[in-house]
């Protein structure tokens with residue numbers, strides 16, 4: 426079978442690999458019908474050292490169950506399923522509390538890397554299949570598949586950002602970042618009834634989609650100028666919730682500048698820094714809280730799916746390009762160059 430491997434920064438190849446097989450009785454073997462490239466993959470695409478590779482890539486996928494291990498009870502051959510980006514058992518104490526990204530099972534973790542396979546491939550071995558895979562009540566060729574695929578990461582992550590920030594109908598929200606997660610945080614905040622949603626981003630096609638998803642205002646300026654613009658839109662106070670969907674220190678500083686006193690900065694962009702202001706003059710004096718983390722999207726799939734199935738939301742609009750496996754390497758480059766927002770893969 427064929428799978429995507431990253432050998433180092435800027436070096437993605439689609440190669441022949443050994444066929445995926447059931448290795449443990451709790452595994453399922455899934456033939457992948459839809460996958461995609463994530464903004465998170467781009468951090469490694471920009472900086473991965475050759476000695477860290479080659480790594481199997483892809484953590485978002487939909488597919489058809491081809492085979493199941495002897496202990497898999499909830500799934501059968503032929504089921505169309507979606508997988509969350511983090512592997513969890515869905516039964517331990519953290520999973521029961523809805524924090525699947527802190528699952529304590531020894532097989533829990535993330536797709537790709539040395540111990541698990543990746544979703545940008547023809548097939549995949551899914552550990553802890555009963556806990557991870559969620560059946561989709563549609564046909565394999567459904568037009569809803571792109572939107573359902575976003576339940577594996579970007580829609581669930583945008584939703585988590587909004588939930589962790591405490592978005593409700595009386596909150597004003599700023600979303601920093603016009604990538605797929607930022608745009609879907611806008612959609613999630615709208616879905617949760619936010620009164621005002623300010624999207625900070627400068628890519629016009631993307632901020633246009635952000636308006637379609639529910640942004641009430643768009644601020645293209647960054648830094649001090651951007652902060653000033655958000656404050657003007659909010660009576661000088663900033664917003665109760667700031668979703669930081671970029672992950673850089675300048676984005677964090679921007680979040681500090683636009684958050685309202687007593688508010689929450691909810692981070693879902695993977696931080697590319699360890700040191701940032703948290704002291705008296707930044708968080709403490711204004712009673713600002715810091716929230717977020719890797720989203721436990723498994724906890725949200727059943728909750729978000731009905732709105733996708735009935736067309737209330739169309740998160741799949743973030744896909745602006747599609748390719749087979751052969752086009753995956755150029756898909757990475759297109760996303761790195763911001764020519765594509767998010768690339769759908771049909772293996």
Ligand SMILES: [Zn+2]
Nearest residue numbers: 514517520528
């Ligand atoms: Zn668990």
